[in-house]
Amino acid sequence: MLLRASIVLLLALNLGVALWWAMRSPPVPEAPSAHPAGVPRLQLLSEATPQARATAASAGAADPQPEAALAEAGEAGAPRTETPPAPADASGEDAAAAPTQPSRCLALGPFADADALATARTRLQPQVLHLRTREIVEAPRGWRVMLPPLADRDAAQAAVQNLVAAGFNDHFIIATGEEANAIALGRFSGEAAARRHAANLRAAGFGAQAEPLGDAGTRHWLDVAVADGFDAAAARTETGAARADSVDCAGLAEAAAAAR
Structure with a gap:
């Protein structure tokens, strides 16, 4: 009996709740907040008409960006400074001013004494890229x-x-x-x-x-690095050198770098 009474009670409660839900009045919507007069209402881009979208795009292109406006304002209030020139391209004028690479190196000599070597050095200085004097002390056999x-x-x-x-x-x-x-x-x-x-x-x-x-004593030589077109035969005649032998340019380049 108690179980049957509990079931009847639950059914009555469910029917009462269903009846209340069906007969309740709908909720009253909240009144929208008052919009200030003279201020246009914000509208999402998706809510705008195609014509309004085109008008907004053209207006944005005509107005300067905020960053550009701030930059222009800063330049107006600050003194102008000179912009340092960009470094010259190595392939331009600076490359033309770079030293010419030697095409070959020669050893002119031997000269009779130090005075003859000094005279030859003075004559060849304007014609060569690098030069050095060299003395070889030769022992007798x-x-x-x-x-x-x-x-x-x-x-x-x-x-x-x-x-x-x-x-x-x-x-x-x-x-x-x-x-x-x-x-x-x-x-x-x-x-x-x-x-x-x-x-x-x-x-x-x-x-x-x-x-x-055999010959013994000191032999004097003049090593020179020359460019294309250097006349070795004319240099021998001008300096009185007995020979003009080809030598490696590596040692001469190191000596020229150390002398700087």
């Missing part, structure tokens, strides 16, 4: 000890007999050439040994001399 040429062969033979009597057995008579009848008294690889032997001969009464074999 060896040393010899000898008696200068005597009057004739008989005198040379007599000198040899005196040398043997004094205990000097290393000798040779030169038969021909500019040194005919001179007496060679030995060859040495070093200067000290040659001069020591010559001193011993002079102490024994012989006028011996120690001399280097």
Whole structure:
């Protein structure tokens, strides 16, 4: 019985709620807020007509942007400053002012002394891109000890007999050439040994001399870096150089950079 009474009660409640919902009055809409007079109402772009959209687009194109207006106002109130010029293009005038790259490098010389080298440097300075002076100290191939040429062969033979009597057995008579009848008294690889032997001969009464074999001394060279069109033969004639040999430009470029 209690269960049946509960079911009847729930049905009655549901019917009462449904009846109230059906018979209730609709909600009253809120009144729109009052719009200020003289102020146009905002309208979404999607709500505007095509004609209104076209008018708005043309007006926006005619009016300056806010950023541009602010920039113009700032320029009007601030002093004008000079704009620094843009750097020149390396392919333009600056490239024309760049130093010409050498097409080849030459070694002119050897010159007799430092004065001849200085004269050649002065003459070639306006014609070349870079130059440097170079000195090479050349050692002799060896040393010899000898008696200068005597009057004739008989005198040379007599000198040899005196040398043997004094205990000097290393000798040779030169038969021909500019040194005919001179007496060679030995060859040495070093200067000290040659001069020591010559001193011993002079102490024994012989006028011996120690001399280097081959050319010895300092050779002077002028290395130059030149452009196309440089006349090496004319440069040799102008400076009096015996040779004009091709050399590597790398070393000359490093020397020119270090001299700056």
